[in-house]
Amino acid sequence: MTSLQVTVPASSANLGPGFDALGLALALHDVVEVQVTDAGLKVEVFDAGAGGIEDVPTDERHLVVRALRRACEHLGVKPPGLHLRCFNKIPHARGLGSSAAAVVSGIAAGYALADKPLDGDAVQLSAGFEGHADNAAASLLGGFVLAWCDNGRFHAERLNPHPSIRPVVAVPSVQSSTEATRGLLPAEVPHTDAALSTGRAALAVHALTSRPALLLPATEDRLHQHYRASAYPATARLVHELRAAGVAATVSGAGPTVLALTVDGIIPAGVDVEGFEVIELPVDRTGVQVTGR
Structure with missing residues (x-):
């Protein structure tokens, strides 16, 4: 060509x-x-x-x-x-x-x-x-x-x-640097946190391919997201609110976008998305x- x-x-x-x-x-x-x-x-x-x-x-x-x-x-x-x-x-x-x-x-x-x-x-x-x-x-x-x-x-x-998964992203106007947010990660994490995240990562593969009903527990993380929260407090707040509302929400990559793995393409009413552009993006x-x- x-x-x-x-x-x-x-x-x-x-x-x-x-x-x-x-x-x-x-x-x-x-x-x-x-x-x-x-x-x-x-x-x-x-x-x-x-x-x-x-x-x-x-x-x-x-x-x-x-x-x-x-x-x-x-x-x-x-x-x-x-x-x-x-x-x-x-x-x-x-x-x-x-x-x-x-x-x-x-x-x-x-x-x-x-x-x-x-x-x-x-x-x-x-x-x-x-x-x-x-x-x-x-x-x-x-x-x-x-x-x-x-x-x-x-x-x-x-x-x-799984064909029923409908991702939704909430994109803020602010930017984030992968290099900067990686700098917030500790050299070591507690063994209990590593063990939990290992189990959840395995569960995430099952939930994403076969059992979307398990996406909320499957996306729980203790390896990186809370260490980076100070870099994007609005993102951390939105992830917390969505998860409290039963939505499998995570920080997308190094942030600050929020990824919500839904089955209906909807962010629940009452969740504050001010400052974010909410977009449903199919897989x-x-x-x-x-x-x-």
């Missing part, structure tokens, strides 16, 4: 107790158009609702370009020049996998330019940018993913989430898609 379009979904990682291991693809998409040219690089960035793209570089530092270059190097492809048009709809720095989506779009574009199908190396290449594969694997594969790292090699397995079941010629 010398002219192509990449459509890549947003994602929510962790899903409560599955820290750096569980991810869910969501039907909110960035689109990247890639044209092979005679020489040079041109990058255009369009804000289609993402917000926070003012500081996005339009040269070789652009994340899509970096990922595309890495895939091309891995596959032995050397396009003479590139023209990229990036239509960003996934909010930046909100915990919805915007960085992972950019990386995945670049990796997928590189594979398409090489006329190669996505493979296990695509997971490795994508996850290598952030050091964990939860968001990237969800954007690559769609659906619900389990991700892990074994001796420096990233892996992921895709599972089908994206296909992952990254590439079309072109």
Whole structure:
């Protein structure tokens, strides 16, 4: 392909107790158009609702370009020049996998330019940018993913989430830095908290695929969310209110977006969502898609 379009979904990682291991693809998409040219690089960035793209570089530092270059190097492809048009709809720095989506779009574009199908190396290449594969694997594969790292090699397995699950996100206007919120995590956690989160993560796999009625206990977490609460008090408050109302709510990724795993697409009346944009986002079941010629 010398002219192509990449459509890549947003994602929510962790899903409560599955820290750096569980991810869910969501039907909110960035689109990247890639044209092979005679020489040079041109990058255009369009804000289609993402917000926070003012500081996005339009040269070789652009994340899509970096990922595309890495895939091309891995596959032995050397396009003479590139023209990229990036239509960003996934909010930046909100915990919805915007960085992972950019990386995945670049990796997928590189594979398409090489006329190669996505493979296990695509997971490795994508996850290598952030050091964990939860968001990237969800954007690559769609659906619900389990991700892990074994001796420096990233892996992921895709599972089908239960068809009755209807995710709802509450997106605040404020941004959050993954690097900053990770800095709030302790080096060690109590054994009882680790044991509880391990059990809940296993239960989350069962609840998400087979028993949605168990989602509330399955999304209980003691590994990371309460340690980060000081970084986004409004998010922590909303998660608490939703869970008190019986909704399986978690912090989406590093926050500050809230993910509610519902079966009706509704936030209960009486829950204060002021300051948040509430959006029902179906599960994206296909992952990254590439079309072109």
